[in-house]
Amino acid sequence: MRPFDRVKSIISGQPVDHLAAQPMVMMFAAKHAGIPYIDYTRDGETLAAAQLKVVRDFGIDCVLMCSDPAREVIDIAGDDSVKWFEDQGPAIAEERAALLDKARLNEFAVPDPHREGRMQDRIRSIEICLRELGGETSIVGWVEGPLALAQELRGLNRIMTDIVDDPTFVRDLMDFTSEVAIVYAIAQIEAGADTIGISDAAASMLGPGHYRDLVLPWQRRILQSVRDVHPEVMLRQHMCGNVARLIPDMATLPVDIYELDFPTDLTAARAGLGTGRVILGNVSTVTDLLQGTPEHVEAAAARCHEICGSYHIVGAGCEVSPRTPPENLRALIRYANQHKPESPPAGAFGPGSEPS
Numbered sequence: 565m566r567p568f569d570r571v572k573s574i575i576s577g578q579p580v581d582h583l584a585a586q587p588m589v590m591m592f593a594a595k596h597a598g599i600p601y602i603d604y605t606r607d608g609e610t611l612a613a614a615q616l617k618v619v620r621d622f623g624i625d626c627v628l629m630c631s632d633p634a635r636e637v638i639d640i641a642g643d644d645s646v647k648w649f650e651d652q653g654p655a656i657a658e659e660r661a662a663l664l665d666k667a668r669l670n671e672f673a674v675p676d677p678h679r680e681g682r683m684q685d686r687i688r689s690i691e692i693c694l695r696e697l698g699g700e701t702s703i704v705g706w707v708e709g710p711l712a713l714a715q716e717l718r719g720l721n722r723i724m725t726d727i728v729d730d731p732t733f734v735r736d737l738m739d740f741t742s743e744v745a746i747v748y749a750i751a752q753i754e755a756g757a758d759t760i761g762i763s764d765a766a767a768s769m770l771g772p773g774h775y776r777d778l779v780l781p782w783q784r785r786i787l788q789s790v791r792d793v794h795p796e797v798m799l800r801q802h803m804c805g806n807v808a809r810l811i812p813d814m815a816t817l818p819v820d821i822y823e824l825d826f827p828t829d830l831t832a833a834r835a836g837l838g839t840g841r842v843i844l845g846n847v848s849t850v851t852d853l854l855q856g857t858p859e860h861v862e863a864a865a866a867r868c869h870e871i872c873g874s875y876h877i878v879g880a881g882c883e884v885s886p887r888t889p890p891e892n893l894r895a896l897i898r899y900a901n902q903h904k905p906e907s908p909p910a911g912a913f914g915p916g917s918e919p920s
Contacts, residue, residue: 587893588880589884601651632654636707645717718737764803787801822842828881842875865895
């Protein structure tokens with residue numbers, strides 16, 4: 565069965581040969597390919613080559629086009645607010661954030677993803693992967709969610725203060741960032757991505773009320789707008805950290821795959837999302853993948869599978885550390901290859917496999 569068909573069938577509840585595995589590997593992929601991460605982030609051909617190698621060597625069911633939080637930021641506002649590092653991704657320098665002055669928002673325009681720039685560089689990666697994989701393996705495009713891009717432009721501390729002190733500005737900023745996400749997502753789909761991941765890492769820091777009022781409507785706008793244009797695409801929502809309090813509202817999003825980080829209580833999440841929504845991940849990137857043994861990893865994957873049931877994709881809750889032992893990642897993939905969605909091993913909790 566083609567990896568693409570396997571993922572699509574799990575979402576639709578159709579029979580498959582075994583579980584799909586879609587761990588988030590970025591720095592791990594670069595290290596595995598012997599590539600400095602700065603090169604991975606700066607050159608679409610290098611990113612594509614590293615993703616293709618890690619997928620072929622480990623049997624992962626997707627290539628992932630995510631790399632860093634500064635693609636949209638740089639194309640919108642230049643790179644004055646970005647710090648570059650030799651062997652990690654670029655980071656936002658809050659002390660010189662692009663929107664230190666809120667009035668500058670009026671000067672910003674939605675970038676054209678097809679013009680030369682960092683957004684276009686990701687599109688080039690997608691085109692290469694589509695040519696190399698020919699539709700056999702899922703291609704996951706990526707956009708910064710409305711709050712993620714807002715915090716990258718304004719600074720995390722400032723946007724959190726603005727949510728309380730200036731919600732009108734926050735709404736204006738979210739209108740802009742959601743439009744950037746829609747345009748960028750559609751451009752990636754038209755380049756060959758069959759899945760769009762949407763990341764809103766800071767959302768887990770909000771209470772349900774602020775999330776419901778100032779993030780959820782814009783997340784829904786992005787997802788529904790993309791779905792209206794491309795109903796065939798798979799939509800994947802990622803929010804780092806513990807989102808347990810937000811699950812009742814997240815359940816209203818038009819999402820195919822919920823990627824849940826390991827701090828989130830998986831039993832509560834499954835209950836809140838219902839039995840027919842696909843949950844990806846929840847294996848700990850730290851205690852299981854980085855610090856554990858292959859036996860720990862397989863037991864953790866079994867725990868997640870048992871809780872989630874058939875609508876489940878094997879993976880970690882967030883990015884796999886580049887220092888993860890390769891045999892641990894292989895153990896994660898091995899669990900997926902050896903189990904069908906409808907056959908979780910009841911009570912298969914081994915040493916160290918308690919909820920992380």
